[in-house]
Amino acid sequence: DADVTQTPRNRITKTGKRIMLECSQTKGHDRMYWYRQDPGLGLRLIYYSFDVKDINKGEISDGYSVSRQAQAKFSLSLESAIPNQTALYFCATSGTGSSYNEQFFGPGTRLTVL
Amino acid sequence: QKEVEQDPGPLSVPEGAIVSLNCTYSNSAFQYFMWYRQYSRKGPELLMYTYSSGNKEDGRFTAQVDKSSKYISLFIRDSQPSDSATYLCAMTHSGSARQLTFGSGTQLTVLP
Numbered sequence: 001d002a003d004v005t006q007t008p009r010n011r012i013t014k015t016g017k018r019i020m021l022e023c024s025q026t027k028g029h030d031r032m033y034w035y036r037q038d039p040g041l042g043l044r045l046i047y048y049s050f051d052v053k054d055i056n057k058g059e060i061s062d063g064y065s066v067s068r069q070a071q072a073k074f075s076l077s078l079e080s081a082i083p084n085q086t087a088l089y090f091c092a093t094s095g096t097g098s099s100y101n102e103q104f105f106g107p108g109t110r111l112t113v114l
Numbered sequence: 115q116k117e118v119e120q121d122p123g124p125l126s127v128p129e130g131a132i133v134s135l136n137c138t139y140s141n142s143a144f145q146y147f148m149w150y151r152q153y154s155r156k157g158p159e160l161l162m163y164t165y166s167s168g169n170k171e172d173g174r175f176t177a178q179v180d181k182s183s184k185y186i187s188l189f190i191r192d193s194q195p196s197d198s199a200t201y202l203c204a205m206t207h208s209g210s211a212r213q214l215t216f217g218s219g220t221q222l223t224v225l226p
Contacts, residue, residue, distance in 0.1 A: 040122060042202060042218040058213065090157050101146045101206060103214060105157030
């Protein structure tokens with residue numbers, strides 16, 4: 001079974017709709033991240049969480065919100081989706097101590113906003 | 115100017131060739147350097163991880179960091195068609211809450 005799972009894997013929605021992307025992990029990691037990937041721009045950090053009570057904005061948080069429901073679950077919401085939020089979204093996790101630079105990624109969610 | 119620059123390619127090589135992938139960066143504080151491999155329609159997976167300057171070898175892969183030139187490289191020896199993927203460099207430093215800054219990725223195709 002995959003260590004980091006994301007649901008849904010694909011989603012098509014319309015402008016103005018609220019969308020939630022979910023991430024679950026079985027790695028036992030405290031740290032979780034949400035990235036978006038666009039062609040030519042690489043991966044950009046949206047939000048990150050170092051534990052259930054610690055949520056931080058990343059490089060491009062405008063238009064997004066997150067919820068850390070448990071150590072293993074981290075959700076990303078688009079309150080009112082717009083077309084330029086069409087992208088590939090990845091959840092990632094990392095441990096603590098010497099390994100916390102190593103991030104492990106989920107399979108991604110392809111989101112299309114029409 | 116981006117903090118991390120990476121030639122997007124695409125790069126095509128014949129099977130068995132030595133591949134060189136590179137990134138340059140502008141932030142001298144970066145001290146941890148990573149290479150991720152991303153197959154089509156998959157999430158990135160960590161391939162190599164190095165700290166500070168120097169070389170690190172793992173099988174057919176060698177990661178090289180030159181902090182004085184702000185330049186990192188990934189070499190793939192005896193390249194295989196299964197190496198066809200997008201390769202992303204990433205880096206961070208202790209003052210950044212360990213947020214990774216990624217290059218845009220280089221698309222590599224190894225032709226059989």
